[in-house]
Amino acid sequence: MSNDQPTFSIPPELCDVLRSARHVVVLTGAGISAESGVPTFRDGLTGLWAQYNPQELATPRAFARDPKLVWEWYLWRRELVSKVQPNAGHQALVELERRVPRLTLITQNVDGLHQRAGNRRVVEIHGNIMRTKCFGEGTVIERWEETGEIPPRCPKCGSMLRPDVVWFGEALPDQAFNEAALASLACNVFLSIGTSGLVEPAASFPLVALRRGARVALINPEETPLLSENVDFLRGPAGSILPALLRETWPNS
Numbered sequence: 491m492s493n494d495q496p497t498f499s500i501p502p503e504l505c506d507v508l509r510s511a512r513h514v515v516v517l518t519g520a521g522i523s524a525e526s527g528v529p530t531f532r533d534g535l536t537g538l539w540a541q542y543n544p545q546e547l548a549t550p551r552a553f554a555r556d557p558k559l560v561w562e563w564y565l566w567r568r569e570l571v572s573k574v575q576p577n578a579g580h581q582a583l584v585e586l587e588r589r590v591p592r593l594t595l596i597t598q599n600v601d602g603l604h605q606r607a608g609n610r611r612v613v614e615i616h617g618n619i620m621r622t623k624c625f626g627e628g629t630v631i632e633r634w635e636e637t638g639e640i641p642p643r644c645p646k647c648g649s650m651l652r653p654d655v656v657w658f659g660e661a662l663p664d665q666a667f668n669e670a671a672l673a674s675l676a677c678n679v680f681l682s683i684g685t686s687g688l689v690e691p692a693a694s695f696p697l698v699a700l701r702r703g704a705r706v707a708l709i710n711p712e713e714t715p716l717l718s719e720n721v722d723f724l725r726g727p728a729g730s731i732l733p734a735l736l737r738e739t740w741p742n743s
């Protein structure tokens with residue numbers, strides 16, 4: 491069967507554990523925004539990294555070498571994201587937050603679509619493309635004078651401004667990392683959705699949950715390294731699988 495046909499069946503045991511879970515953790519990657527029209531990073535020819543070299547755009551060195559190129563690339567991505575809408579996969583996670591006592595939604599995405607869909611507690615471990623910060627002091631800057639200089643300058647210290655996202659080689663925001671790690675240690679169910687599972691430390695969060703006895707499921711159209719573990723695999727697009735998972739878990743709703 492071709493890769494794009496949902497081949498998923500939903501294990502009844504997953505629905506049972508989800509229905510009785512006190513704390514659910516969801517980890518999302520670029521795949522959950524794919525059906526909204528936001529390119530992923532590593533998908534074949536459509537992924538961002540197929541068209542651009544991440545080492546030339548998403549690193550502090552790249553920014554120091556050509557700040558104008560990096561700033562304009564993020565401006566392009568910001569405009570793209572501001573024009574798209576959350577999809578059925580995002581909406582299903584808003585419903586999930588209503589259904590379970592506690593949901594920790596950890597996202598590697600910087601597009602802000604989970605918040606726009608209506609999720610209240612979103613842990614953005616890679617930052618948010620709609621936010622801007624000072625390259626020198628790291629403080630979030632909301633307003634600055636447009637002088638035509640690209641990138642614009644911090645009104646407080648004069649350093650260049652940059653997107654408030656985590657670049658390759660940079661540390662994750664402490665608070666976001668700690669919240670994600672603690673939730674992974676404490677949850678009953680961990681759903682890994684739309685991520686290739688290649689970037690640390692996010693790739694280790696489901697393994698932490700598994701080692702603590704949580705039920706772990708991968709929701710993705712293609713296999714990822716997580717499948718080497720004893721996890722459920724719901725193969726297909728999040729926009730189809732997540733609504734089906736909620737329907738089968740809470741059928742009389």
Ligand code: OAD
Nearest residue numbers: 519520521524530531532533598684685686689712727728
């Ligand atoms: P990737 O592009 O590495 O992986 C996206 C995953 O989504 C792939 O496994 C696809 O098969 C899957 N996918 C595609 N369409 C889907 C759909 N409709 N529903 C569900 N899944 C789908 O993106 P990430 O795993 O998010 O880091 O990448 C992780 C990090 O690497 C990103 O946060 C970024 C990048 O470097 C930073 O920017 C720091």
